[in-house]
Structures are given as structure tokens and as C-alpha cells.
Amino acid sequence: MTYWSFVEHFSKVANDRMPWLDVDAAAFFMTLHRAFELIVYDIRGELDQRLTPAGLRVLIVLSSAGQLTLLRVAELTGMSRAAASALLKRLEAEKLVTRTPAENDGRSILIEATTEGKQLMETVYRDYNARESLWFSRLEPGEAEVIKTALSRLASSVSGARRRN
Structure with missing residues (x-):
């Protein structure tokens, strides 16, 4: 077996x-x-120990979306607020993100990838995506779209079920 x-x-x-x-x-x-x-x-x-998978996800989101609140970072990465908060503290200590108070709301904090964070994300993601491309190339044309569509349908049905409960 x-x-x-x-x-x-x-x-x-x-x-x-x-x-x-x-x-x-x-x-x-x-x-x-x-x-x-x-x-x-x-x-x-x-x-290669340069960045955790969660850290890479956060930096991809922040590099793509710009400044975000903790709640939006958590939502867009699929993390809990507690996990996102702990990770962001570590990324801030490593000078990969900054936290600044929102100008229009004294309670909100905006998180942004630093230049170093963006550069690290690009370097790491280039290698990561090369490996993704290798796996992706093993699918027949059209298979990836069928899989992506089916998984999206499953995920949206789970999200809908959670919202109803």
C-alpha cells in the first residue's frame, strides 16, 4: 500500500x-x-526559510491592495484576526510592514508593506511561482479551469453556509 x-x-x-x-x-x-x-x-x-507561507500571503495582499486594516488583511488572507495580528507584529519587527494610525479614524490602524517587504515578497514569490508553474504545467489545457471553478463553487457554498449559521 x-x-x-x-x-x-x-x-x-x-x-x-x-x-x-x-x-x-x-x-x-x-x-x-x-x-x-x-x-x-x-x-x-x-x-527556503526566507518567509513563512502566511507571511508571503500577507505581503502579497499588502503589495497588491496597498494600505489595509487588520480586519481586511485577515479577510483577504483567510486568517483569523488573532493570527493576522500576531503575524503582523512579527513582520513589523522585521521591518517588512508598518502600522500607522488612520487619519480619519483614531481607532483604526493601517498596515502597509515596506519597500523591504515588497522586495522580499517579489524575490520569494518569483521562486515560489516558478514551482507553482511547474505543477500547473502538468495539467491538460482546460483542467485547471475546471478544478478552479469547482473549488470556487465549493468554497462559496461553505462561505454561504457559515454566514447563514
């Missing part, structure tokens, strides 16, 4: 041991998770 063949093995065994299990859904998400972990682990190797 291998890392990949385990999903098939699990599907066969689970049918007998867990009759309540939606085996197709379990196998789909197990495969999705395993593929994601494998690819992300490989791509993260390109970060």
Missing part, C-alpha cells in the same frame, strides 16, 4: 466498517487533501 493507494484501500474497508459513511465524499476529500498537502509541501520548499 502506498500513500496514494491508501485512499482506494480505505474506500473498500470503510464501506464494510462504517455503513453510514459517504465513501465517495470521503475518498474525494481525502484525495484532494493528499494532493494539496503534497503540492504545497513541495512549493513551500521554495520559501
Whole structure:
């Protein structure tokens, strides 16, 4: 049994041991998770300890969107406010971001990538994206769009479900 063949093995065994299990859904998400972990682990190797994956996400967002509040950084990176706040403190200590009070609101703080932060993001993301491109090139034309569309539909349905609850 291998890392990949385990999903098939699990599907066969689970049918007998867990009759309540939606085996197709379990196998789909197990495969999705395993593929994601494998690819992300490989791509993260390109970060080479220069920046954490979360730090890279924050710097990409700030470099693209400009000054943002903590709440917007958290929303656009998919992080909790607490996690974003802790990470931003570390990035500020490393002089990769700055925090400044908003002029029109005494309580809000605006966060912005520094020149050093933008330069580091570009250097790291260039290598990171080269690895992304390698993985992307393994798909047939059109497959990436089908996957992206399906995952977007799944993600938006989860977001809608969370908002309703």
C-alpha cells in the first residue's frame, strides 16, 4: 500500500466498517487533501526559510491592495484576526510592514508593506511561482479551469453556509 493507494484501500474497508459513511465524499476529500498537502509541501520548499507561507500571503495582499486594516488583511488572507495580528507584529519587527494610525479614524490602524517587504515578497514569490508553474504545467489545457471553478463553487457554498449559521 502506498500513500496514494491508501485512499482506494480505505474506500473498500470503510464501506464494510462504517455503513453510514459517504465513501465517495470521503475518498474525494481525502484525495484532494493528499494532493494539496503534497503540492504545497513541495512549493513551500521554495520559501527556503526566507518567509513563512502566511507571511508571503500577507505581503502579497499588502503589495497588491496597498494600505489595509487588520480586519481586511485577515479577510483577504483567510486568517483569523488573532493570527493576522500576531503575524503582523512579527513582520513589523522585521521591518517588512508598518502600522500607522488612520487619519480619519483614531481607532483604526493601517498596515502597509515596506519597500523591504515588497522586495522580499517579489524575490520569494518569483521562486515560489516558478514551482507553482511547474505543477500547473502538468495539467491538460482546460483542467485547471475546471478544478478552479469547482473549488470556487465549493468554497462559496461553505462561505454561504457559515454566514447563514
